[in-house]
Amino acid sequence: MKKTFLKISILSLAMSIIVACSSKIEDVSPKVEGLGGDILTKQPIDTWLENTFTKPYNIEVKYRWDANEVNLGKTLTPPLLSRVQPTMEAVKAIWIDPYEAEAGADFIKKFCPKQYVLVGSREWNANGTITLGTAEGGRKVVLYAINDFDKKDVAGIKQMLHTIHHEFAHILQQNILPTPAFNQITPGTYTSNWYNVSNATALSLGYVTSYAMSDPNEDFVEVLAEMLVEGKPAFDARINAITNTAAKSAIRQKEAIVVDYLKQAYNIDFKSLQTRTQNAIIAFTK
Amino acid sequence: MKKILLYFILFQLAFTACKKAEVEPLFDESANKRATTQVDNYKKLLTGSEFGWRGEYYPDGGNGIGYSFYLKFDGSGKVSMYSDIDNFYYFANGYDKAFETTYQVKSLQKTTLIFDSYSYLHELVNPDYDGGSGQKADLELEFTSAVDNNVITLVGRKNKTEMKLTKIAKPESDLLAKGGLANIFNNTFNYANAPNFLTLVFPTGEKTDVRIDADNKQFGIYFINKSGDVDGFFSPYVTTTTGILLKTPITLYGIKFQELFWDDVKKVYYISVNNTRINLTASSKPTLPFYYALGNLFVGFNMSPNIPSQSADYKALYAKIKSNVITLSTAAPVRVISNVVLQYLPDEGVFVLIVFYTRTNPDGSLLFDGASVLYYRPTLDAKGNISFGKSYQNATLSGGQLSLGASGIVLAGIKPLTDIIETNTFQWDYDPTETKIAVLKSNGTPSITIKGALF
Numbered sequence: 001m002k003k004t005f006l007k008i009s010i011l012s013l014a015m016s017i018i019v020a021c022s023s024k025i026e027d028v029s030p031k032v033e034g035l036g037g038d039i040l041t042k043q044p045i046d047t048w049l050e051n052t053f054t055k056p057y058n059i060e061v062k063y064r065w066d067a068n069e070v071n072l073g074k075t076l077t078p079p080l081l082s083r084v085q086p087t088m089e090a091v092k093a094i095w096i097d098p099y100e101a102e103a104g105a106d107f108i109k110k111f112c113p114k115q116y117v118l119v120g121s122r123e124w125n126a127n128g129t130i131t132l133g134t135a136e137g138g139r140k141v142v143l144y145a146i147n148d149f150d151k152k153d154v155a156g157i158k159q160m161l162h163t164i165h166h167e168f169a170h171i172l173q174q175n176i177l178p179t180p181a182f183n184q185i186t187p188g189t190y191t192s193n194w195y196n197v198s199n200a201t202a203l204s205l206g207y208v209t210s211y212a213m214s215d216p217n218e219d220f221v222e223v224l225a226e227m228l229v230e231g232k233p234a235f236d237a238r239i240n241a242i243t244n245t246a247a248k249s250a251i252r253q254k255e256a257i258v259v260d261y262l263k264q265a266y267n268i269d270f271k272s273l274q275t276r277t278q279n280a281i282i283a284f285t286k
Numbered sequence: 287m288k289k290i291l292l293y294f295i296l297f298q299l300a301f302t303a304c305k306k307a308e309v310e311p312l313f314d315e316s317a318n319k320r321a322t323t324q325v326d327n328y329k330k331l332l333t334g335s336e337f338g339w340r341g342e343y344y345p346d347g348g349n350g351i352g353y354s355f356y357l358k359f360d361g362s363g364k365v366s367m368y369s370d371i372d373n374f375y376y377f378a379n380g381y382d383k384a385f386e387t388t389y390q391v392k393s394l395q396k397t398t399l400i401f402d403s404y405s406y407l408h409e410l411v412n413p414d415y416d417g418g419s420g421q422k423a424d425l426e427l428e429f430t431s432a433v434d435n436n437v438i439t440l441v442g443r444k445n446k447t448e449m450k451l452t453k454i455a456k457p458e459s460d461l462l463a464k465g466g467l468a469n470i471f472n473n474t475f476n477y478a479n480a481p482n483f484l485t486l487v488f489p490t491g492e493k494t495d496v497r498i499d500a501d502n503k504q505f506g507i508y509f510i511n512k513s514g515d516v517d518g519f520f521s522p523y524v525t526t527t528t529g530i531l532l533k534t535p536i537t538l539y540g541i542k543f544q545e546l547f548w549d550d551v552k553k554v555y556y557i558s559v560n561n562t563r564i565n566l567t568a569s570s571k572p573t574l575p576f577y578y579a580l581g582n583l584f585v586g587f588n589m590s591p592n593i594p595s596q597s598a599d600y601k602a603l604y605a606k607i608k609s610n611v612i613t614l615s616t617a618a619p620v621r622v623i624s625n626v627v628l629q630y631l632p633d634e635g636v637f638v639l640i641v642f643y644t645r646t647n648p649d650g651s652l653l654f655d656g657a658s659v660l661y662y663r664p665t666l667d668a669k670g671n672i673s674f675g676k677s678y679q680n681a682t683l684s685g686g687q688l689s690l691g692a693s694g695i696v697l698a699g700i701k702p703l704t705d706i707i708e709t710n711t712f713q714w715d716y717d718p719t720e721t722k723i724a725v726l727k728s729n730g731t732p733s734i735t736i737k738g739a740l741f
Contacts, residue, residue, distance in 0.1 A: 008291065008295075009291060009294055009295075032318055033316075033318045033319055033321070033322035038390065038392065040363055040388075040390065041361075041362040041363040043363070043364075043388065063403065064388060064390070064402040064403055065390075065400055065401070065402035065403065065425060065426075066402075067426060067443075074413070075411065075413040075418065075419050075420050075444075076413065077404055077408040077411050077412050077413075077425065078401075078402055078403045078404055078408065078425070079403065079404055080376055080403070080404040081387065081388070081403050081404070120404045120408065120412075121412050121413050121414050122413070122414055123413075124413050124414075124417055124418035128417075145414075147376055147404060
């Protein structure tokens, strides 16, 4: 009897499956049109970007306007086509090449942000400050004011590369945390009103820039970026000019932590990296 | 056990017995497919015009200054562009040249035309020019309609910029290639700023005053209406290869026009009514009576001593106040008056007497380059006599900024002039013969006649 039950039940199950499957299969999920991103006709610059950034480093460089890549609440413009290649040449020469030479090709491939978004104008903030670069979770870097890029403008190039080194340093810092001792060097003077402080005042309080005062994480990457982009002689001259000995010593302590951090965490000789970065800036803006 | 078996079979039946209802879709294609089709159709439409399109572009919900864009789209995502923007910061090639940039047609919330790399159009969007918002223009514009494949309307996603694209033909395209747009733009500027007034006489004989403000691309036509008040029609315009195109057509005295055409030989603008041409004429004074035109066709009265027909009395008075101020200046460098202007502020209904002066350092640099500003409230009697009553506090204009208070030295030095202005009544009208000149004549003593250039 039990066997019969079993047979009947298997039969009925089989029947139901057959019946259920026999109805015409209706495609309820038709092909989605336009999947796989925008299909844009390649411009000459696209080939160059692909060969220089995408193929070797898996970095996407997006220069054509996509409102969803930037702050929707802000008024911004895409970059001039003619400024895209010079800008990215500077990025390659002054950021990627020195790191690659110092830490090996895989280092950049592993840690680099995977997407660069270029914006032509500056980003204006409600408090009157402007943003020249932003980074999101170590994956994406947005560079602003590309239209003002000028190969001969050393100050302008330094400012832009400062942004890039700054954002890249955030990625390094987020992957391997620096010593908490850094946060205790000037613990009481971090402020969200950093933009009301001049760079000179910031120096006298023990910060390399006023933005470094915004919080210890920014402070850390500002020290790293300033040292790389300004170079040792200029950086030293600026620190030595500080009259407040406590401030001077604070910046020197921060400097020592940054140098030590790169060596311990990533086995990078900071002095050599700094020299390479400086030589790259000189060669590029020649 | 039997029960279980029964339920089991019933359960199976319940699952298999339901017949699927046929759903009749409202559309033949999926929403996704339809969106893609629309993108393709608009792309085809844009690239389908052999000679391209003329765009009329009004930022800020249609309320901004208008601009024309001549656009030619190609199939590889490139667009060539001309525009009547008068200066470009980022372009060395100038506005008489086409600029090539990229575009996309993309399905966002609606099918959208995106100018996705920098071009002339982005000069209007660029926030760097005025600290944040630009001219409230748009680089992403949604298609709203296409009429007969000849006219496409679009609206900006962010600032509701209004854009209308009209298909153009070969003659217009040829004119563009020859720098025609820049030519019209420059000629319009010179024409609008020429030292005369513009009159348009209608076929029925009515005379009207026309004002073209080339800086703000505004067209205005003024006349006296049936109730005897000054009235007008105004429209923003954009520059085309043949003249200026108004945003809204003007209907007056039985005719309607939306376009003014430039005659490059005669250097005049004209309108075309039923193929009949009516020229705008240059005239020495407006059709509107003086006090009606004040605040509409002009606001200022430049009391320069250098006007050739300036009265000897006023020249002497000017020389006197100038030397007074120099003599009274206690500390070097001395204050030197450079001009005197009487200007009407229509919004406040007051006049300002602006006394421009400079203080020059020994090395030639300017310590001060500005003006003392005195306010007057006008009173006009039935006979057309105007008097000026002192109003508000005095101010100083320097570096484009007004601040309270004026130099006591200047005020004391110009007293001979301000006494006349404050204690007299005047007759004020156009100069009967000279172009763009008016005459201010005192009724009492001292009797003085002052000529001024209208602006």
